[in-house]
Amino acid sequence: MSEAQTSLQDRQIDRSQMKVTDEVAIEINDMNKWYGTFHVLRDINLTVNRGERIVICGPSGSGKSTLIRCINALEEHQKGQITVDGTTLSTDLKNIDKVRSEVGMVFQHFNLFPHLTILENCTLAPIWVRKVPKREAEETAMYFLEKVKIPEQAHKYPGQLSGGQQQRVAIARSLCMRPRIMLFDEPTSALDPEMIKEVLDTMIQLAEEGMTMLCVTHEMGFARQVANRVIFMDAGQIVEQNEPEPFFTNPQNDRTKLFLSQILGH
Amino acid sequence: MSKQSSVAFVRREMLPPAPPPPGQAGVLRWMRENLFSSVTNTALTILSLYFIWSVLASIMPWTLNGIWVAGSLTECREIRDARGLETAACWAVINERWLQLLFGFYPTDDKLLSSLFYAEPLATAGGLEAVFGAASNATDRIEFVGMMKGDLSNFTIFLFGYWRPLLAVALLVVAVAPILYSSLPRSLLFFSMLYPFVGVFLFWGGSIWGPMTVAIGLAAAFFIGRFFAKRFGLLGGGIAAVAAFIFIFLNPLPFIDHGGLFPLFPHVKDVLHSIIPFGLSAIPSDQFGGFMLAIIIGTSGIVLSLPIGILLALGRQSTMPFIRWVCVTFIEVIRGVPLIVWLFVASTLLKYFLPPGSSFDALLRVIILVTLFASAYIAEVVRGGLAALPTGQYEAADSLGLDYWKSMQLIVLPQALKISIPGIVNTFIGLFKDTTLVVFVGLRDPLGLTNAIRATGEWNGIYWELYIFVALLFFTFCFFMSRYSMYLERKLQTDRR
Numbered sequence: 204m205s206e207a208q209t210s211l212q213d214r215q216i217d218r219s220q221m222k223v224t225d226e227v228a229i230e231i232n233d234m235n236k237w238y239g240t241f242h243v244l245r246d247i248n249l250t251v252n253r254g255e256r257i258v259i260c261g262p263s264g265s266g267k268s269t270l271i272r273c274i275n276a277l278e279e280h281q282k283g284q285i286t287v288d289g290t291t292l293s294t295d296l297k298n299i300d301k302v303r304s305e306v307g308m309v310f311q312h313f314n315l316f317p318h319l320t321i322l323e324n325c326t327l328a329p330i331w332v333r334k335v336p337k338r339e340a341e342e343t344a345m346y347f348l349e350k351v352k353i354p355e356q357a358h359k360y361p362g363q364l365s366g367g368q369q370q371r372v373a374i375a376r377s378l379c380m381r382p383r384i385m386l387f388d389e390p391t392s393a394l395d396p397e398m399i400k401e402v403l404d405t406m407i408q409l410a411e412e413g414m415t416m417l418c419v420t421h422e423m424g425f426a427r428q429v430a431n432r433v434i435f436m437d438a439g440q441i442v443e444q445n446e447p448e449p450f451f452t453n454p455q456n457d458r459t460k461l462f463l464s465q466i467l468g469h
Numbered sequence: 470m471s472k473q474s475s476v477a478f479v480r481r482e483m484l485p486p487a488p489p490p491p492g493q494a495g496v497l498r499w500m501r502e503n504l505f506s507s508v509t510n511t512a513l514t515i516l517s518l519y520f521i522w523s524v525l526a527s528i529m530p531w532t533l534n535g536i537w538v539a540g541s542l543t544e545c546r547e548i549r550d551a552r553g554l555e556t557a558a559c560w561a562v563i564n565e566r567w568l569q570l571l572f573g574f575y576p577t578d579d580k581l582l583s584s585l586f587y588a589e590p591l592a593t594a595g596g597l598e599a600v601f602g603a604a605s606n607a608t609d610r611i612e613f614v615g616m617m618k619g620d621l622s623n624f625t626i627f628l629f630g631y632w633r634p635l636l637a638v639a640l641l642v643v644a645v646a647p648i649l650y651s652s653l654p655r656s657l658l659f660f661s662m663l664y665p666f667v668g669v670f671l672f673w674g675g676s677i678w679g680p681m682t683v684a685i686g687l688a689a690a691f692f693i694g695r696f697f698a699k700r701f702g703l704l705g706g707g708i709a710a711v712a713a714f715i716f717i718f719l720n721p722l723p724f725i726d727h728g729g730l731f732p733l734f735p736h737v738k739d740v741l742h743s744i745i746p747f748g749l750s751a752i753p754s755d756q757f758g759g760f761m762l763a764i765i766i767g768t769s770g771i772v773l774s775l776p777i778g779i780l781l782a783l784g785r786q787s788t789m790p791f792i793r794w795v796c797v798t799f800i801e802v803i804r805g806v807p808l809i810v811w812l813f814v815a816s817t818l819l820k821y822f823l824p825p826g827s828s829f830d831a832l833l834r835v836i837i838l839v840t841l842f843a844s845a846y847i848a849e850v851v852r853g854g855l856a857a858l859p860t861g862q863y864e865a866a867d868s869l870g871l872d873y874w875k876s877m878q879l880i881v882l883p884q885a886l887k888i889s890i891p892g893i894v895n896t897f898i899g900l901f902k903d904t905t906l907v908v909f910v911g912l913r914d915p916l917g918l919t920n921a922i923r924a925t926g927e928w929n930g931i932y933w934e935l936y937i938f939v940a941l942l943f944f945t946f947c948f949f950m951s952r953y954s955m956y957l958e959r960k961l962q963t964d965r966r
């Protein structure tokens with residue numbers, strides 16, 4: 204991790220486009236979720252404005268993944284309200300599909316479709332969900348593949364790519380749907396340090412373009428440089444949130460202090 | 470490493486890539502390593518060789534000395550003794566009767582045969598009408614046909630007398646090819662969609678309006694359904710499905726003798742036929758037989774059971790309890806009872822349920838049962854494939870906004886089916902061989918026909934030759950299926966490097 208951090212510090216971040224607006228992108232009110240009788244998420248309240256870059260961290264099992272998976276309804280919540288881009292998530296499948304096509308998601312294990320080429324991975328959803336003509340979808344896909352710096356792999360299959368390349372394809376695949384919000388669930392934790400850097404670079408580039416991002420990660424270098432807010436979760440609750448500088452230098456809650464000392468300490 | 474003097478080591482030059490070592494071929498080396506590597510292995514090798522040799526020594530003379538031309542088994546034995554052979558297969562029975570093994574008692578097109586090959590004798594007899602027309606005397610006619618067939622070679626009769634099933638099977642190959650091989654032009658798929666109607670018309674004959682009205686009805690229902698589905702969603706689709714149902718089943722297929730089963734408009738077909746009469750002579754299902762029967766039942770069963778099985782597998786995974794319950798019950802009940810029992814049950818039970826006077830075609834009944842039976846197995850095989858798929862694939866599809874059917878069609882099923890190919894083909898091979906069971910419900914499959922052939926005076930007492938021929942027919946088809954599945958697995962192998 205340290206390697207990735209140092210290399211990130213070399214990079215000059217262009218903050219001209221990173222603007223937090225007043226417009227609300229995601230609003231979560233008193234949201235609760237249970238797995239059977241196990242109370243995973245407790246009274247979550249969170250408002251994300253358009254243009255915000257939020258990093259969520261916390262110990263394993265604290266419910267970070269569950270929280271961001273609730274935002275695009277991969278998990279169902281039992282109480283409270285989640286509103287994404289003005290659409291309130293309910294059991295109505297139409298609403299869910301609408302939210303999902305507006306929100307991009309990147310997984311820890313990439314989850315590319317192994318039976319399709321990289322290009323087909325990227326054009327599938329635009330063609331079938333957005334009804335974009337094939338030619339146009341392919342042009343968009345190539346544009347984003349160039350952006351994540353792997354246009355030459357377009358006709359290979361995911362199994363032929365390295366982990367870092369696969370994760371960048373996964374990001375490009377989400378971007379092809381032109382999402383207004385991107386969710387990342389530990390996008391770099393299945394990768395080797397060298398590959399972490401290429402994926403983080405891609406994410407920084409996205410942030411520089413003003414994308415609204417919610418990112419579960421333990422890359423504290425990324426959090427310091429890119430995030431405008433860091434959220435610390437423990438036992439299914441938001442324990443502390445702050446801007447990165449005060450969050451890292453002056454944590455208030457004891458759990459946060461313990462967590463930070465553990466992950467930054469060594 | 471041994472040259473290295475200390476632990477520290479710095480490489481000054483990077484090694485250039487070298488070609489891999491040459492192949493470790495060589496027959497002798499292979500034999501030494503695999504056949505004679507130890508005393509036990511050598512002993513086993515010699516023992517196996519002796520076994521193979523003794524089996525071949527007893528089979529080969531019989532096979533190769535086989536007698537190909539003879540009129541009866543007695544004649545065969547006389548020839549054998551005359552040649553001084555100890556054993557000899559009597560292949561003459563195949564040579565004589567292969568048409569019957571292929572087609573059973575399916576009638577030949579005698580009109581075509583006589584007008585092609587018997588123009589002169591016919592002219593002297595007073596023309597085609599004299600022999601085949603209503604006025605002709607039945608005994609004369611049978612005598613004439615018997616004489617004509619006696620003169621023609623089996624191959625001529627195969628090509629011209631059985632042109633209908635022959636053409637139907639040839640077109641079946643054309644229809645199936647673009648489905649099996651994606652390198653063929655996609656436009657051929659249009660013919661594949663049309664084939665069921667062409668095939669039914671060629672095999673069963675009757676008025677062309679029978680299959681035509683069904684095809685037109687289906688096509689109309691499809692377009693109407695699509696039109697309504699765009700405007701009114703699922704409900705519109707449902708209404709269209711009902712419309713399709715009416716269109717299809719009020720013009721009964723040649724299978725269903727409409728003695729009141731679908732009483733609303735049973736005559737649309739007949740009205741059309743009276744305006745433009747065109748058709749082939751109708752051949753009822755009970756005259757179907759031979760290996761042709763295995764092909765008809767086998768291919769219909771295979772083509773129909775795959776989609777039904779997939780739907781059952783998806784239903785079994787459904788989050789809706791009712792659908793899940795229905796699918797599980799169906800699968801377990803169908804699978805838990807032997808096919809032969811289902812065949813008997815159907816033939817007995819249908820007598821009670823159908824209105825008196827109507828009959829349900831035996832062949833159609835068998836096709837339906839074989840299909841349902843195989844689809845229960847397919848469902849379980851596909852379920853295995855679905856379960857083997859990582860949940861990440863479902864989540865990725867969901868997170869891109871694909872709805873249930875699209876994510877099944879584009880992401881889940883292509884991968885799950887690929888995993889299931891060996892199991893699916895296994896089920897299909899089983900289904901194909903199970904078609905011989907129809908002998909128990911009165912249809913004449915190839916095995917049943919061997920009995921019929923033995924029942925004649927000439928070939929009484931002949932077993933092996935007939936069974937070997939039937940076995941080879943089945944083996945050829947099953948072997949093709951197995952090879953095709955291996956080809957498909959190789960072709961679809963994209964997830965490994």
Ligand SMILES: Nc1ncnc2c1ncn2[C@@H]1O[C@H](COP(=O)(O)OP(=O)(O)OP(=O)(O)O)[C@@H](O)[C@H]1O
Pocket residue numbers: 238241243261262263264265266267268269270
């Ligand atoms: N499908 C499930 N059924 C039951 N319990 C679950 C399920 N998924 C997660 N949990 C539990 O919910 C809690 C929160 O899980 P979650 O995956 O959100 O944690 P996390 O913060 O993402 O942890 P990590 O950093 O290890 O990914 C964990 O205790 C986990 O055991």
Ligand SMILES: [Mg+2]
Pocket residue numbers: 267268269388389
């Ligand atoms: Mg997690």
